[in-house]
Each structure stands twice: as structure tokens, then as C-alpha cells.
Amino acid sequence: MTRQEAPDTVAPEAGPVPGEATRRYLRALAERGPVSVDWSAAPPTHKRYPTAGRVVLPWRAPSPIGDLLRGLLGVTRAEWTHRTGVRLKRPAPSGGALYPIEAYVALGDPAGLYHYDPAHHALDLVRVGDHRTLLHASLTCPPAEVPDMVVVLTAVFWRNGFKYRDFAYRLHCQEVGVLGAQVLVVGESSGLDTAVHLRFDDAVCQSLLGLDPTREGVLAAFTCTSGAGAAAGPLPRSSATGEEHPPPSVVGRLPHLSALHAAAAAATGSGALPALPPVPAGPLVALPAPRALRLADGLPLRGSPEIGFLPREIDARDLATILAHASAGYPGDVPGCHRAPVTLTPHILVQRVRGVPAGAYRYDPDTGRLVATAGTGRVEAGPLQPNTREALPEASAILVPAGDQTAGIAGFGDRWYRLQQAEAGLVVHRGALAAAAAGLAARIHSDGTNPITDAALGLSDPVHGLSFLLLGVPRPGMTVTAPLR
Ligand SMILES: Cc1cc2nc3c(=O)[nH]c(=O)nc-3n(C[C@H](O)[C@H](O)[C@H](O)COP(=O)(O)O)c2cc1C
Structure with a gap:
């Protein structure tokens, strides 16, 4: 030898x-009980x-x-x-x-x-x-x-x-x-x-x-x-004061x-962005032009409803307004974000929107249109918390930003996870503020992101839902939210 x-x-x-x-x-998240x-x-x-x-x-x-x-x-x-x-x-x-x-x-x-x-x-x-x-x-x-x-x-x-x-x-x-x-x-x-x-x-x-x-x-x-x-x-050279109870x-x-x-x-990456999944070739639904609305008007009105929604139709123009605001660009340091969020794509499950057939869609921010996706099954069949199960059938629509959680690792290393999750939070909160400004209500239900929802939206691995925002008509008089000043 x-x-x-x-x-x-x-x-x-x-x-x-x-x-x-x-x-x-x-x-670990996928396997947790x-x-x-x-x-x-x-x-x-x-x-x-x-x-x-x-x-x-x-x-x-x-x-x-x-x-x-x-x-x-x-x-x-x-x-x-x-x-x-x-x-x-x-x-x-x-x-x-x-x-x-x-x-x-x-x-x-x-x-x-x-x-x-x-x-x-x-x-x-x-x-x-x-x-x-x-x-x-x-x-x-x-x-x-x-x-x-x-x-x-x-x-x-x-x-x-x-x-x-x-x-x-x-x-x-x-x-x-x-x-x-x-x-x-x-x-x-x-x-x-x-x-x-x-x-x-x-x-x-x-x-x-x-x-x-x-x-x-x-x-x-x-x-x-x-x-x-x-x-x-x-x-100056100075030492930091310690907190009282770390x-x-x-x-x-x-x-x-x-x-x-x-x-x-x-993580130090090259900062090169992965390509987003292309807009699928499904039936198109044109939405009306978004309303001129200020997100600031939603600030004092926003609050997550405790008790679901009135099961009513919302206007297609309100949906268009919420989607346009949620998908708008923003001043930030993720390359290209000034034009639109770059780590995810906006999807919507329509349940009760006047003039829009119920179903799963991807929103195309460039054209302002919905593209039907081939979803299978129903979100209700998923592992949902009791409050989500109660509110879901009453909601008018559900906004789901979706993305590939590993696609950006080549360009951003493990930082990609932070960037993408932060954009998901930004997108749903803009949607919630636009909804509030339009007189509607919204609540994030994280348990709504699961494989059953992915299938219902027509998403397939490696693209998954990142957040789940129920949108609907608020129940009047059940919740009082008073600003404190
Ligand atoms: C990232 C995130 C995840 C959330 N997930 C859930 C959830 O899974 N279920 C739920 O009922 N509410 C969820 N919420 C809503 C919070 O419970 C709610 O924001 C909190 O109770 C404060 O109430 P407010 O939104 O009226 O200020 C989530 C909120 C955020 C920001």
C-alpha cells in the first residue's frame, strides 16, 4: 500500500x-409539530x-x-x-x-x-x-x-x-x-x-x-x-449604557x-437578484383603475378585526387599489425595489369581489390585471387556527405574497431570508393600510401559509406563500379603536 x-x-x-x-x-419549520x-x-x-x-x-x-x-x-x-x-x-x-x-x-x-x-x-x-x-x-x-x-x-x-x-x-x-x-x-x-x-x-x-x-x-x-x-x-469614544434586565x-x-x-x-453576497417566476399564461381579468388614496389616511383606522368580517362583496376598484399599493416600489436598498418589491410576487384569492369571478390569481403590477392560476383544493382544508377558520369564509379576498425562499441565496447568502420576509411584511402592511383607508378591514393570519394554501393558489415548490392577509368588510360596532394622544 x-x-x-x-x-x-x-x-x-x-x-x-x-x-x-x-x-x-x-x-425545522416544516417539520415542527x-x-x-x-x-x-x-x-x-x-x-x-x-x-x-x-x-x-x-x-x-x-x-x-x-x-x-x-x-x-x-x-x-x-x-x-x-x-x-x-x-x-x-x-x-x-x-x-x-x-x-x-x-x-x-x-x-x-x-x-x-x-x-x-x-x-x-x-x-x-x-x-x-x-x-x-x-x-x-x-x-x-x-x-x-x-x-x-x-x-x-x-x-x-x-x-x-x-x-x-x-x-x-x-x-x-x-x-x-x-x-x-x-x-x-x-x-x-x-x-x-x-x-x-x-x-x-x-x-x-x-x-x-x-x-x-x-x-x-x-x-x-x-x-x-x-x-x-x-x-x-x-467620540464612549461606552454604551447597559439595559436594566438583559x-x-x-x-x-x-x-x-x-x-x-x-x-x-x-452574509456578504454579490447582490445579484434571481429572476421572479414569469407571469403565467392564464385567463386575464382586467381591474378598474385604482382609486387615488393616501395610505396615511389608513393609519388611524387600521386595526386587526377580532371577530372576522361581514360576509359582503367589496368593489373591484377597492381590490385594485389595495393591490396597487401593496405592490408599489419603495425607497430601500434591495436592488430594484424602487420600482416594485423584488423578492416575491403578489397573489390573491378572490371570494367576494363584485365583477371578479371567485378563484386564485396572480396580480401583475405592470398591467394592473389579474391572471388566473390553476389552483387545486380549498384553503379551508388546511391546518388553520380557530380564529382563521372562523374569519376565512367571511373574508372578501386574501392577499398572499409568494416567493422562493432559497432562490436569492446565490446573490445574498442567508441574508436573502431576511430581505424576502421583510418585503412580505411590507407588502401585506401596505395592503392593510390601503384597506383601512378604503373603509375595509384586514388581518394577517400566518397559519394560512401552508401547503394546502399553496396548492389552492396554484403555487408549486420552490415557490411558497409567505404571508396571508384576510381582507373584508368590517363588522360595525363590535370593536372600538380609539387613538390615544
Ligand atoms: C407578522 C405578523 C403575523 C401575524 N400572525 C397572526 C396570526 O397568525 N393570527 C392572527 O390572528 N393574527 C396574526 N397577526 C395579527 C396580530 O395578532 C395583531 O397585529 C396584534 O394582535 C395587534 O393588533 P392590531 O393589528 O389590531 O394592532 C399577525 C401580525 C403580524 C405583524
């Missing part, structure tokens, strides 16, 4: 295979920092920072229903109303990096100094000038992870997309030029915030400028979430 020659050069140690964490995560919720493991509902450097934001006087943060995450609504009594709610939806997303804001005046405390509508100082320049430089596609403020969103993983386990990451990523849609509308109302950033140097942002990424991870940043220009200060690490608790977050944070 001949001994093998030792190689002249030692092969570099293989790094993690791009996409492996995503594939394992998707497999029912989970029992241990409510005694629930962590605090909100974060506290020492109040020494606190800036209390004005409740009534206009304040660009205060209005923006309150419009994103403030405690702004009282909802009164027969089923749940009176509950305080926030402006944008959150899975299970657990609100795992935190906001930090870098300002030039008063200079500092702050944590937004929604319960007290106040900013708590995390790090002294002007850190906008550093955050601006950490963005993959920074705006031309240093912005007036940079808002960084993080997810406290265990906040909803104790309930949803590894599935919580999907909610975290969708919720930053929801908040991306919300910030663009709130920012526009406040005269701010705002953009959504999903691609940045995670390590820089994470260490600036002084956070342990196994407990709380950075997921998005918003740049906001009023047009007045901003002075970039010197970079959340637990989820490495052992939520292994697939932890691995995917770490892989997405480290």
Missing part, C-alpha cells in the same frame, strides 16, 4: 456553506434603560422624532371588544401582540444614541455623541448625505420566541418589513425623506448598540432627513433561529 503524498498547500478551512442555515431553518406555550417563561414585555440621560418627548407639540417613533411603536390605541375587553395597542400589527421589535435612534441634536421607551414616550441615552456618521457608513447603500436621524430596529428574540419558538424569526423579519411600510407613510406625513435599509454591517451596528446578538439582533435601519441638512460630528440568550433555546440570524448577519 502506498502512502498518500501530503499536499504542498493546506486547503483553507471550509467556512459555513451559504444557505445552509436557511435550509436547516426551513426544514404543535408546541405548548409555557407562559411562565415569558420575559418582560418591554426594555428599560437607566433614566439618567432621559429625554421626554412632547405629547402634543409637533416633534419629528417623537411623531415618527410614536407612529411606529408608541402606545397609541385603546381597543375595546366583547371578547378581550379593553387592551392598549400600538400603531402597527405584531404577531400575538407581543411586540418584539425595539427602536434605537441616533441623533445629532441632542447628540446621542437613544433607546425609544414607548411606555413613557421617552428616549433613554444608550451612548453619548453623534453616531449618525458611523451608522451611515455601515449601510450598503447609504443616502448621499448623513441623515438627520438613523433609526435602528432590533428584535428581542425571546420576547415572542418563548411562544413561537424558532418560527419567531420569521415574525421578527416580517415585522421589520411591516414597520418599514409604516415608517415610510408616517415619515411622509411628517415631511421626512425616509428609506428602508436591510443591508448593512451588522457587527458595527450591533457593537454600537452594545447588544449581545444572541439575545437581541439588529434587523433594519431607517434613514430620515427633513431636507435641512445635518452636521456630522466627530466620532433578555436571555436564545442560542440553546432557539437553535435554528440563532444559526440563521448569525449566518444572515455574516
Whole structure:
């Protein structure tokens, strides 16, 4: 037997295979069974920092920072229903109303990096100094000038992870997309030029915030400028103030979430986009021209209905308006997103829309038409939660963004998962705001995304539904949602 020659050069140690964490995560979600919720493991509902450097934001006087943060995450609504009594709610939806997303804001005046405390509508100082320049430089596609403020969103993983386990990451990523849609509308109302950033140097942002990424991870940043220009200060060396009760690490608790977050944070891709599935060649349904409607008008009216819908027809023009807004481009850093969302395609199940035959369709944003898809079976046959089963037959239509969860790994590595889920959240929240502005109601039902729904929509592997938004006519007088100001 001949001994093998030792190689002249030692092969570099293989790094993690791009996409492996995503594939394992998707497999784990597909294989998970029912989970029992241990409510005694629930962590605090909100974060506290020492109040020494606190800036209390004005409740009534206009304040660009205060209005923006309150419009994103403030405690702004009282909802009164027969089923749940009176509950305080926030402006944008959150899975299970657990609100795992935190906001930090870098300002030039008063200079500092702050944590937004929604319960007290106040900013708590995390790090002294002007850190906008550093955050601006950490963005993959920074705006031309240093912005007036940079808002960084993080997810406290265990906040909803104790309930949803590894599935919580999907909610975290969708919720930053929801908040991306919300910030663009709130920012526009406040005269701010705002953009959504999903691609940045995670390590820089994470260490600036002084956070342990196994407990709380950075997921998005918003740049906001009023047009007045901003002075970039010197970079001070300062240490971050520690939070009062850090959340637990989820490495052992939520292994697939932890691995995917770490892989997405480290991902550096070429940024090349995969092609979206072509519009199928099915029967076409022309929709009327969308109404001229402002998403901002939906902000004070939006709320997820607790008790389903009135089983009534909606106007085809309202459907056209919702679809046009949901599929519109947005200012962000995913290549091509200024024209339209680029990681997914919008699908719609029509149940009760005047003039549109019931059935499954793909919406073509370029022509504003619906293209019938060859769906099989009924969504009702799927594994649905009781509230979804109740509301589904009453809904007028269901908006489902769909995409291939691995197609973008070649261009974006494991970051693709975040980008696509964020776009899914952005699309459904724009749909919900447009519905509210048109006098309709909408609710996300995540359990509606399953293989039975995919078949009913005519989707086939590797393309799957990413979210599931029921749209319909609200039941009057059953839910009172009062804005708190
Ligand atoms: C990403 C995401 C997933 C959600 N999934 C569900 C769901 O599966 N079932 C459900 O009834 N509501 C779901 N919701 C709606 C929330 O329960 C709702 O937003 C929350 O109770 C707050 O109420 P609001 O929307 O009226 O502000 C989801 C919301 C978001 C943002």
C-alpha cells in the first residue's frame, strides 16, 4: 500500500456553506409539530434603560422624532371588544401582540444614541455623541448625505420566541418589513425623506448598540432627513449604557433561529437578484383603475378585526387599489425595489369581489390585471387556527405574497431570508393600510401559509406563500379603536 503524498498547500478551512442555515431553518419549520406555550417563561414585555440621560418627548407639540417613533411603536390605541375587553395597542400589527421589535435612534441634536421607551414616550441615552456618521457608513447603500436621524430596529428574540419558538424569526423579519411600510407613510406625513435599509454591517451596528446578538439582533435601519441638512460630528469614544434586565440568550433555546440570524448577519453576497417566476399564461381579468388614496389616511383606522368580517362583496376598484399599493416600489436598498418589491410576487384569492369571478390569481403590477392560476383544493382544508377558520369564509379576498425562499441565496447568502420576509411584511402592511383607508378591514393570519394554501393558489415548490392577509368588510360596532394622544 502506498502512502498518500501530503499536499504542498493546506486547503483553507471550509467556512459555513451559504444557505445552509436557511435550509436547516426551513426544514425545522416544516417539520415542527404543535408546541405548548409555557407562559411562565415569558420575559418582560418591554426594555428599560437607566433614566439618567432621559429625554421626554412632547405629547402634543409637533416633534419629528417623537411623531415618527410614536407612529411606529408608541402606545397609541385603546381597543375595546366583547371578547378581550379593553387592551392598549400600538400603531402597527405584531404577531400575538407581543411586540418584539425595539427602536434605537441616533441623533445629532441632542447628540446621542437613544433607546425609544414607548411606555413613557421617552428616549433613554444608550451612548453619548453623534453616531449618525458611523451608522451611515455601515449601510450598503447609504443616502448621499448623513441623515438627520438613523433609526435602528432590533428584535428581542425571546420576547415572542418563548411562544413561537424558532418560527419567531420569521415574525421578527416580517415585522421589520411591516414597520418599514409604516415608517415610510408616517415619515411622509411628517415631511421626512425616509428609506428602508436591510443591508448593512451588522457587527458595527450591533457593537454600537452594545447588544449581545444572541439575545437581541439588529434587523433594519431607517434613514430620515427633513431636507435641512445635518452636521456630522466627530466620532467620540464612549461606552454604551447597559439595559436594566438583559433578555436571555436564545442560542440553546432557539437553535435554528440563532444559526440563521448569525449566518444572515455574516452574509456578504454579490447582490445579484434571481429572476421572479414569469407571469403565467392564464385567463386575464382586467381591474378598474385604482382609486387615488393616501395610505396615511389608513393609519388611524387600521386595526386587526377580532371577530372576522361581514360576509359582503367589496368593489373591484377597492381590490385594485389595495393591490396597487401593496405592490408599489419603495425607497430601500434591495436592488430594484424602487420600482416594485423584488423578492416575491403578489397573489390573491378572490371570494367576494363584485365583477371578479371567485378563484386564485396572480396580480401583475405592470398591467394592473389579474391572471388566473390553476389552483387545486380549498384553503379551508388546511391546518388553520380557530380564529382563521372562523374569519376565512367571511373574508372578501386574501392577499398572499409568494416567493422562493432559497432562490436569492446565490446573490445574498442567508441574508436573502431576511430581505424576502421583510418585503412580505411590507407588502401585506401596505395592503392593510390601503384597506383601512378604503373603509375595509384586514388581518394577517400566518397559519394560512401552508401547503394546502399553496396548492389552492396554484403555487408549486420552490415557490411558497409567505404571508396571508384576510381582507373584508368590517363588522360595525363590535370593536372600538380609539387613538390615544
Ligand atoms: C407578522 C405578523 C403575523 C401575524 N400572525 C397572526 C396570526 O397568525 N393570527 C392572527 O390572528 N393574527 C396574526 N397577526 C395579527 C396580530 O395578532 C395583531 O397585529 C396584534 O394582535 C395587534 O393588533 P392590531 O393589528 O389590531 O394592532 C399577525 C401580525 C403580524 C405583524
